[in-house]
Amino acid sequence: MIQFDHVGLRYGMGPEVLSDISFRIPPRSFQFLTGPSGAGKTTLLRLLFMSLRPTRGLISVFGRDVATISRDELPLLRRRVGVVFQDFRLLDHMTTYENVALPLRVRGKDETVYRSDVVDLLKWVGLGERMHVLPPVLSGGEKQRAAIARALIDQPELLLADEPTGNVDPPLARRLLRLFIELNRLGTAVIIATHDLSLMDQVAARRLIIDHGRLEIYE
Amino acid sequence: MNRQVLASAVTITRTIRTGRERSSPIVPRASVAGRALMIVVAIMTFLACLTLGAVSLVKATAATWQSQISDQATIQVMPVDGTDLDARLTQAARIAASFPGVSGANVVDDAATKRLLEPWLGKDLDLGQLPVPRLVVLTIDGRSPPDFASLQKRLSEQVKGASLDDHRKWVDRLVAMSRSTVVIGAIVLGLVLAATVLTVVFATRGAMAGNGDIIEVLHFVGAESLFVARQFERHFLMTAFRGALLGGLVAVLAFLAVALWSARNLATPGADQATALFGRFAIGYDGYAGVAVIIAAVSILAMMTTRVTVLSYLREIAMREAGRG
Numbered sequence A: 001m002i003q004f005d006h007v008g009l010r011y012g013m014g015p016e017v018l019s020d021i022s023f024r025i026p027p028r029s030f031q032f033l034t035g036p037s038g039a040g041k042t043t044l045l046r047l048l049f050m051s052l053r054p055t056r057g058l059i060s061v062f063g064r065d066v067a068t069i070s071r072d073e074l075p076l077l078r079r080r081v082g083v084v085f086q087d088f089r090l091l092d093h094m095t096t097y098e099n100v101a102l103p104l105r106v107r108g109k110d111e112t113v114y115r116s117d118v119v120d121l122l123k124w125v126g127l128g129e130r131m132h133v134l135p136p137v138l139s140g141g142e143k144q145r146a147a148i149a150r151a152l153i154d155q156p157e158l159l160l161a162d163e164p165t166g167n168v169d170p171p172l173a174r175r176l177l178r179l180f181i182e183l184n185r186l187g188t189a190v191i192i193a194t195h196d197l198s199l200m201d202q203v204a205a206r207r208l209i210i211d212h213g214r215l216e217i218y219e
Numbered sequence B: 001m002n003r004q005v006l007a008s009a010v011t012i013t014r015t016i017r018t019g020r021e022r023s024s025p026i027v028p029r030a031s032v033a034g035r036a037l038m039i040v041v042a043i044m045t046f047l048a049c050l051t052l053g054a055v056s057l058v059k060a061t062a063a064t065w066q067s068q069i070s071d072q073a074t075i076q077v078m079p080v081d082g083t084d085l086d087a088r089l090t091q092a093a094r095i096a097a098s099f100p101g102v103s104g105a106n107v108v109d110d111a112a113t114k115r116l117l118e119p120w121l122g123k124d125l126d127l128g129q130l131p132v133p134r135l136v137v138l139t140i141d142g143r144s145p146p147d148f149a150s151l152q153k154r155l156s157e158q159v160k161g162a163s164l165d166d167h168r169k170w171v172d173r174l175v176a177m178s179r180s181t182v183v184i185g186a187i188v189l190g191l192v193l194a195a196t197v198l199t200v201v202f203a204t205r206g207a208m209a210g211n212g213d214i215i216e217v218l219h220f221v222g223a224e225s226l227f228v229a230r231q232f233e234r235h236f237l238m239t240a241f242r243g244a245l246l247g248g249l250v251a252v253l254a255f256l257a258v259a260l261w262s263a264r265n266l267a268t269p270g271a272d273q274a275t276a277l278f279g280r281f282a283i284g285y286d287g288y289a290g291v292a293v294i295i296a297a298v299s300i301l302a303m304m305t306t307r308v309t310v311l312s313y314l315r316e317i318a319m320r321e322a323g324r325g
Helices: A041-048 A074-078 A096-106 A111-124 A140-152 A170-185 A197-201 B002-018 B034-070 B085-097 B110-121 B148-158 B168-210 B212-220 B225-264 B269-278 B285-324
Strands: A002-010 A016-025 A030-034 A056-061 A081-084 A158-162 A189-193 A206-211 A214-218 B072-077 B102-107 B134-140 B162-165
Touching: A002 A041, A016 A041, A016 A056, A016 A214, A030 A041, A030 A170, A041 A158, A041 A189, A074 B212, A081 A140, A096 A111, A096 A140, A096 B212, A111 A140, A140 A158, A140 A170, A158 A170, A170 A189, A170 A197, B034 B072, B034 B168, B034 B225, B034 B285, B072 B085, B085 B102, B085 B134, B085 B148, B148 B162, B168 B212, B168 B225, B168 B285, B212 B225, B225 B285
Parallel strands: A030 A189, A030 A206, A081 A158, A158 A189
Antiparallel strands: A002 A016, A002 A056, A206 A214, B072 B134, B072 B162, B102 B134
């Protein structure tokens, strides 16, 4: 599904922030991406999401070399990936429901087709009562769940989550993790970037550990 | 925060009332410099409509003058000592009338000549005391005018002191003036539209910079560039349309007000002068159609400008990101 071969990345003329990274993300796999702050986790996620291009090496996403993907093809590939941002990136002028439904609206789907799916998912993540409020009045945990619901709504083939449990209490973190596991069981490959050791200890999953721009993999 | 709570309450109330929620615009209306842009577009449209009105007024007046002048020609007969001026006038009129294309030749008699000169030489003018040239006014068939060169030749051969003025010089000047007015009007119109396009470009880029987070999220959820462009286009089309409509309506009101003023002051010397120069201060149906065309053109131009600006801005972002990696 995703293949990195000797990938390196530097910003401008600075030092390499990622060096010689090679790994594979098989379909339906589940893995954690971890490492100290500033090690390059978010940068690696951005490479996976094709919002950055490597300065060297080869990245293949869904069988396509990212260096040869045109601007017009990018949205279609991105639709196969769901992303949960550390800072949520919810649109403050749209309700929770509208934020979660945004990927479907962008794909030109009619609201009558997706309305019940969005409502069901919002209820599932515990936001059934908050679907018509604007994000500024949601708590950190509620925003987190809304961001996760938005990433999941179109059943992506790959889910990238950057610290998805960073703003929630342990019981909710466990519930969200169960959600990710369930999603993985249904066929989505999942990559969760996290610092949270207790979260990682709950699942026997592959760990990609990044430190000083280099990657080590623990199966 | 209180405002946000209020906004949420409004959304919920709206949902309860309608039973179904209306989708919020993806780009919030308040984030686009709406009112200022609308006023600028209104002013630009007003100026464009005024230019169009002025050009059409001058063109119509010049056409009227031209047709009036080209329907007539004048034979001027100078007094020459020892000759009978009246006999020469009659002869000149007879020669002219015999030419095909001349439908009438009238000698301006003493009384009419006195009336013509009265403003300059006073009431008690004795034409015999002054070497005043006399005129024969020819009425010309506009569809098949006479051969003015032959007529001029015959008159100078057979009538002493006679010369023909076919008004060609004046017609040529009017045509030149009318054409220059149209060219100047087109340049002004072009400049006004160019200024409108540039204003929309600045406003679009400002709105895009202000909504960078929204654009980024749209990209992350797989929006194509055209989808993003449409979200902005809709705002700018409506803003520009409202501005253009306002400017066009004010221009139409200005035309109507001037026409009303002109009609109410028909008998006054000022209005007489203005009417003599410009004809009736009235814009015809084509003028109003022109205003409608300008309103539509400004709105469509704004929409297209927004699309091109958004797409080029998105291309810039993509290139910047590719360059960063």
